[in-house]
Amino acid sequence: MTQGVSNRDNNGAGAAKSAADKAVTKEARARDAELAMAEYRAEGRAMLAKTERLRALRLAKAAGQAPPAEAPPAEKKDKKKGRGKQRDKGR
Numbered sequence: 001m002t003q004g005v006s007n008r009d010n011n012g013a014g015a016a017k018s019a020a021d022k023a024v025t026k027e028a029r030a031r032d033a034e035l036a037m038a039e040y041r042a043e044g045r046a047m048l049a050k051t052e053r054l055r056a057l058r059l060a061k062a063a064g065q066a067p068p069a070e071a072p073p074a075e076k077k078d079k080k081k082g083r084g085k086q087r088d089k090g091r
Helices: 002-064 083-090
Strands: none
């Protein structure tokens, strides 16, 4: 029975220490949550600013460049030029 009494004494001190540890842990988690939300919001603002900037560039480009009435046909490059060597190497 003396063990039961000594355990109660240790549990009482341990419970107070445990409660203090829990309070510290809870405060640390709250700080981490605040930092995480601040980072999340900052990333959202940065994304919005980037999107607005790119949209403005796209609209300015579209407004400044009217498509020609008739576009001349684009010159085709000879795509087969380098392929023959690759086929020969594989055989």
